[in-house]
Amino acid sequence: MAYQLAERNGIQHKFSRDKKAAGTAWFKELSFRTPEATSAARARGFNKEAVAKFFYTLEEIMRVHNITDPMRIYNMDESGIQTVPSKVSKIVAHKGRKQVGFLTSAERGQNISIVLCLNATGQFIPPAIIFPRKRHNDLLYQGLPYGTLCLHNESGYMKSDTFVKFLEHFQKHCQSSVDKKVLLILDGHVTHQTVEAIEYCRSNGIIMLSFPPHCTHEMQPLDVAVFSPLMTYYNEELNLWLKANPGKIVTLYNVGPLFGKAYRRAATLNNGLSGFEKTGIFPYNPNILPDWKFKPSCTTDRPMVASTDHTMTTSNGDPLPTTNCEKNAESQREETPSSQLQKPGHSTMKSKKNFVKAKYETSSSETDEWQASGNSSDDVSIFDENESSVSIVSPSQNNLNENKKNCDTV
Numbered sequence: 393m394a395y396q397l398a399e400r401n402g403i404q405h406k407f408s409r410d411k412k413a414a415g416t417a418w419f420k421e422l423s424f425r426t427p428e429a430t431s432a433a434r435a436r437g438f439n440k441e442a443v444a445k446f447f448y449t450l451e452e453i454m455r456v457h458n459i460t461d462p463m464r465i466y467n468m469d470e471s472g473i474q475t476v477p478s479k480v481s482k483i484v485a486h487k488g489r490k491q492v493g494f495l496t497s498a499e500r501g502q503n504i505s506i507v508l509c510l511n512a513t514g515q516f517i518p519p520a521i522i523f524p525r526k527r528h529n530d531l532l533y534q535g536l537p538y539g540t541l542c543l544h545n546e547s548g549y550m551k552s553d554t555f556v557k558f559l560e561h562f563q564k565h566c567q568s569s570v571d572k573k574v575l576l577i578l579d580g581h582v583t584h585q586t587v588e589a590i591e592y593c594r595s596n597g598i599i600m601l602s603f604p605p606h607c608t609h610e611m612q613p614l615d616v617a618v619f620s621p622l623m624t625y626y627n628e629e630l631n632l633w634l635k636a637n638p639g640k641i642v643t644l645y646n647v648g649p650l651f652g653k654a655y656r657r658a659a660t661l662n663n664g665l666s667g668f669e670k671t672g673i674f675p676y677n678p679n680i681l682p683d684w685k686f687k688p689s690c691t692t693d694r695p696m697v698a699s700t701d702h703t704m705t706t707s708n709g710d711p712l713p714t715t716n717c718e719k720n721a722e723s724q725r726e727e728t729p730s731s732q733l734q735k736p737g738h739s740t741m742k743s744k745k746n747f748v749k750a751k752y753e754t755s756s757s758e759t760d761e762w763q764a765s766g767n768s769s770d771d772v773s774i775f776d777e778n779e780s781s782v783s784i785v786s787p788s789q790n791n792l793n794e795n796k797k798n799c800d801t802v
Contacts, residue, residue: 394407443686451676468578506651508618511566512668517539532647
């Protein structure tokens, strides 16, 4: 069908004219047909309530602190690059071969963290890079963009003290103060929520606003418009270096020039403006996200109401009729007062002895009167210790037989 539509509408294509069909490569490259794995936590976290609360807080901060200049609204985020390409480019191979190898510098590379920051006008401040090294080495930072903040620690990831150093770097370029505050929007990582970082921001006029959990993939400008092309360009530069240097491996000393070339291609004014516009942060638009983006979270919105009605119904929905046995049992429970029930505990044996004593002390005339009233001599007697009386709590044998007959009939 794709071939037929292309031919009918005069669209240039590379489909096979012999087979008159599109190839499998064209089908796989359709972006809207490529599923993206989404965790359950992300699906539940990205919902309308969380997004609405974020935009409400954003509007309040901008109103209270009079932050209307887009040059005072910033977004920062971290990401990671490695010394091996994360995406393998296409290569030429014999037709029909299902397994084709691609030579890389190593199977697993070292991770290097990069920190980007830009404002709502699309202007970037110099990035920061964190190498997994214990000591400083000037050779690692050759080829990086001008003004890059060079950091290092054992893991190569963002830490609490590293984030404070980045805040100092950020304040130096945005020139914030208590009288001229700026808004810094970032994710809620634990390294961003320390006492040292909060105190530094308060004393230098930096207002930090965190995104809701599991929402940065749709609400953060850097994630929406910058990091994706940056990683694509970095992998391209990495693959070009491997082809130009066969037999060599990429080390940490080669990362600076490779990242510098990719950063200059991705950190453009158009990408920065597009990120803030698509997320609705600036210009302010809380309804920028369409409803279909919240569909994964709707599966957790179904009400789970526990029913307290245990009445059995028929296939038509009508309640089943109550049997005679159930009616008799219910009437017996209602007629039996709670004061006639035997109390638990150590008084049980004492009550039993008093019951035996009271039973044999009754006169023969009382027994005759009891039997004459239609009751059996096998009825059970319970002695109430507090009231010093004997209570008879048993139906007659005739009533029991009648109840049994009703149960059998049902």
